[in-house]
Amino acid sequence: MTKLLRAVFLVILFSVVSACEIQPVKSWERGYLAKPSMQLTPDEVENGLDEHIYFSKEASTGGQAVGGGGCGCN
Amino acid sequence: MKKISSKKVRDSLTLACCSLLHSAPEARAELLKDVQVDSAVLVYSESDGRVSLIEPVIKLKSELDEDEFLNVQLVLDTLTGASPNGAQISTVAQTFTSPSGNNNYTIQPGDIPLDDTFHDTRVAISASLEKPLDRLRKNTYSAAFSTEYDFLSFSAGYTYTQDSQFKDTTYMAGASLTSDTIGPVGGAPIPFAAMQPSGTASKLGDDSRSTIDLITGITKVLNKKTITQLNYSYSRSNGYHNDPYKVVSIVDGSTGLPTYNFNVNGDYLYESRPDSRQRHIVYWKTAHHLTEDVINVAYRYYQDDWGISSHTVDFKYRYELANQNFLQPHIRFYSQTGADFYRHSLTDTEALALPEYASADLRLAEFTAFTVGLKYSHQLGPKEIISGRVEIMQQTGDSSPVDAIGVQTTQDLHPDLTATILQLSYSFIW
Numbered sequence: 001m002t003k004l005l006r007a008v009f010l011v012i013l014f015s016v017v018s019a020c021e022i023q024p025v026k027s028w029e030r031g032y033l034a035k036p037s038m039q040l041t042p043d044e045v046e047n048g049l050d051e052h053i054y055f056s057k058e059a060s061t062g063g064q065a066v067g068g069g070g071c072g073c074n
Numbered sequence: 075m076k077k078i079s080s081k082k083v084r085d086s087l088t089l090a091c092c093s094l095l096h097s098a099p100e101a102r103a104e105l106l107k108d109v110q111v112d113s114a115v116l117v118y119s120e121s122d123g124r125v126s127l128i129e130p131v132i133k134l135k136s137e138l139d140e141d142e143f144l145n146v147q148l149v150l151d152t153l154t155g156a157s158p159n160g161a162q163i164s165t166v167a168q169t170f171t172s173p174s175g176n177n178n179y180t181i182q183p184g185d186i187p188l189d190d191t192f193h194d195t196r197v198a199i200s201a202s203l204e205k206p207l208d209r210l211r212k213n214t215y216s217a218a219f220s221t222e223y224d225f226l227s228f229s230a231g232y233t234y235t236q237d238s239q240f241k242d243t244t245y246m247a248g249a250s251l252t253s254d255t256i257g258p259v260g261g262a263p264i265p266f267a268a269m270q271p272s273g274t275a276s277k278l279g280d281d282s283r284s285t286i287d288l289i290t291g292i293t294k295v296l297n298k299k300t301i302t303q304l305n306y307s308y309s310r311s312n313g314y315h316n317d318p319y320k321v322v323s324i325v326d327g328s329t330g331l332p333t334y335n336f337n338v339n340g341d342y343l344y345e346s347r348p349d350s351r352q353r354h355i356v357y358w359k360t361a362h363h364l365t366e367d368v369i370n371v372a373y374r375y376y377q378d379d380w381g382i383s384s385h386t387v388d389f390k391y392r393y394e395l396a397n398q399n400f401l402q403p404h405i406r407f408y409s410q411t412g413a414d415f416y417r418h419s420l421t422d423t424e425a426l427a428l429p430e431y432a433s434a435d436l437r438l439a440e441f442t443a444f445t446v447g448l449k450y451s452h453q454l455g456p457k458e459i460i461s462g463r464v465e466i467m468q469q470t471g472d473s474s475p476v477d478a479i480g481v482q483t484t485q486d487l488h489p490d491l492t493a494t495i496l497q498l499s500y501s502f503i504w
Contacts, residue, residue, distance in 0.1 A: 024240040025295050032299050032363040037392055037400075040293070040303050040359050042370070045133050045499065046449075046463070048147075049116045052129070053495065057469070059410055059437055060376035060384040062307050063357030066250035066287040067216040070227025071196065073153075074317075074437065 110135040110457075114499040121492040124188065125155040134504075141206045149198040149220075156188035160320035160434040161342055162419045163187065163485040164332055169339040171272045173259040173319050178272050178339070186489050189319060191259075196222035200229075210237040216250070224318075226255040231287075242295040246305075252285040258318035265346030266428055268336035269321055283313030291357075299363040307355040315347045322434045327421035330480030341425065345433040347415070353378040359388075368392040381414035382438070398453040404465065406445035413438040418475060418487050439488060441471035447495065458502045465495040 025033070032038060041047050041064070055061045056073035111134055118127040129151035136144050159170060161181075169180045172191050181187045198220035206212045211234070218229040231250030237243070256262065261277030291305035324333050324341035332340040359372035370390040377383040386408045393401045415431035416438045447465025454460055471488030478487060 024242045025298055027241070029298050030295070033295060033301060035363070035368075037368045038301060038361050038363055040301060040361055040370075042361075042392075043499075045112045045114045045131050045147075046497065048149075049114065049129060049131065049497065052149075052151075053116075053118060053467075054408070057437060057467075057491070057493075058384070058408060058443065059378075059380075059382045059413065060355075060374070060386065060408075062287065062309060062353065063305060063355040063374045063376070066233065066248045066289045066307070067200070067202070067218060067229055067231030070218070070220050070225070070229060070252055070254050071198075072194075072222055072225025072227075072254075072256065 108137070109504040110501070111504050112499070112501045114497055117494075117496040119494045119496075120155065121494075122186075123156060124491070125153060125157055125192070127154075128152050141204075141212075143204040145200075145202045145204075147198075147200045149196070149200075151196045151198075153192065153194045153196075155192060156190040157192040157319070158436060159187050159189045160317075160322060160345060161187040162323040162325065162434070162482065162487065163489075164323075164330075165481045165484070166331060168332060170321075170342065171269050171339070175260045175270070175277070176272055184485070192319075194222050194224070196220060196225075210239070210241070211235070214248075224256065224258050226257070228253045233289075244293040246289070246291045246293070248289045250287045252287070254283045254285070254313075256281050256283065256314050256318065262314065262316070262318050263344035265316060266343050266432075269339075269342040269344065271337060271339055281314035283311055283315065285309060285311040300360065302360040303358065305355075305357040307353070307357065309353040309355075310350070312350045315349060315351060316345055317347075317433070317435055318344070320345045320433060320435050322417060322432050323419040324422055324425045325419045325479060325482070327423050328480060330419075330478070330482040333422045333425075335422065335425075341422075343420070343425070343428075343432075345435065346428075346431050347433055348380065348431055351378055351380060366394045368394075376410075380438070382410055382412070384408065384410035400451050402449040402451070402463075404445070404447040404449065404463075406443075406467075408443040408445075410441060412440040416440075418478075419482070421479065436471065436488060436491075439471050441469050441488065443467060443469040445495075455502075459500070461499045463495070463497045467491075467493045467495060 200218035233248030321342035449463035451461035
């Protein structure tokens with residue numbers, strides 16, 4: 001698991017570092033990025049329902065945002 | 075679902091929104107045009123007659139001014155079924171006192187001890203207001219309230235976001251405060267108190283918990299087809315963290331059978347957890363556009379001071395069909411280590427010199443979970459979409475731990491959990 005964790009952090013680190021070095025994407029080049037399907041959370045209602053399910057069945061929660069409704073399910 | 079056009083309903087919505095904004099209905103009524111409505115019904119069902127949940131949601135989003143958005147969401151959920159009470163499966167029949175303290179229920183040999191009095195209805199309302207400061211900066215204010223029979227929660231939050239000059243990088247920082255009141259059926263048990271026969275009062279009143287959440291993150295456009303986000307979150311909660319309905323079995327140190335020293339029906343102690351918890355979370359997600367399709371990947375690393383750490387990997391592949399319809403397979407993998415104080419049971423010797431904390435809640439045990447699902451989305455009109463998804467989730471833990479005693483070695487000490495998730499959604503512009 002430690003190897004997996006290290007690999008994931010390397011991928012994240014690589015993404016962030018490489019992002020710092022690339023040229024900005026011009027506004028007229030953002031046709032794909034502007035599509036609703038390219039939202040990082042394309043379906044907020046579905047995302048919220050999943051968060052609720054997994055919060056009530058697992059020990060881990062959070063990471064995406066702060067706030068939101070409480071629940072006595074865990 | 076039928077499109078809603080009634081003026082009465084619109085007025086009610088206006089009033090609800092304005093109540094949340096503390097402003098006069100007249101001042102906002104003009105602004106509630108072209109409301110984006112996202113509605114859904116979730117049906118969650120566990121196998122073996124365990125928990126079932128029906129959860130309708132409606133979310134409204136309205137642009138009050140240029141780039142100024144108001145979001146209001148209402149969630150109802152109704153839970154029924156049976157939930158594990160924490161006691162171990164045994165080779166003998168076991169009798170438990172219901173949470174109210176007024177009744178008994180008996181579990182047959184070889185069956186998972188489930189409390190079938192488990193049911194609740196929850197109502198949750200949340201709202202957020204996104205308010206731009208200028209072309210690049212934005213404040214978001216949020217508030218949430220939820221209530222159920224044994225739980226009440228209030229939350230308020232604030233998030234600040236700032237775009238870079240070319241809007242290819244967004245920096246975000248936020249905080250929220252949550253206050254929970256826990257009022258368990260029959261009262262909150264004293265930690266490590268022995269479950270008493272029905273009709274014996276042995277519990278306290280309500281209790282409370284407060285939580286502060288902090289988050290910071292960066293979102294970056296990597297290229298014409300890729301966007302990525304990295305967040306770090308910290309959370310600290312203080313107060314009542316026990317599950318008031320969970321017990322820990324006391325078993326004979328050599329046979330593994332229940333003992334009967336504190337209760338004629340068997341010895342079960344209410345669990346005891348720490349009164350604070352700190353969590354650290356790193357969350358990364360990326361969306362990448364292929365020629366037609368879109369890949370969404372997310373990873374979360376979680377760690378807390380109860381000894382739990384976890385990895386979550388989530389993968390969605392949006393396969394584009396004709397006319398903006400799509401199919402979306404979904405895979406989720408989750409793996410967690412157990413809490414330092416997780417115990418499947420305590421021995422009668424340990425019961426005489428109890429550890430500081432102990433819980434037999436399987437959600438605090440080491441386990442892995444796997445979810446696989448498929449979603450279909452159908453475009454009915456320019457801004458009218460209907461979709462459905464079906465998913466299967468399975469949790470698997472260590473059924474035969476090395477510290478099992480006597481008859482416990484013949485029992486499944488971590489039964490698998492299988493659940494079905496069904497969701498129907500409908501979105502339109504009102």
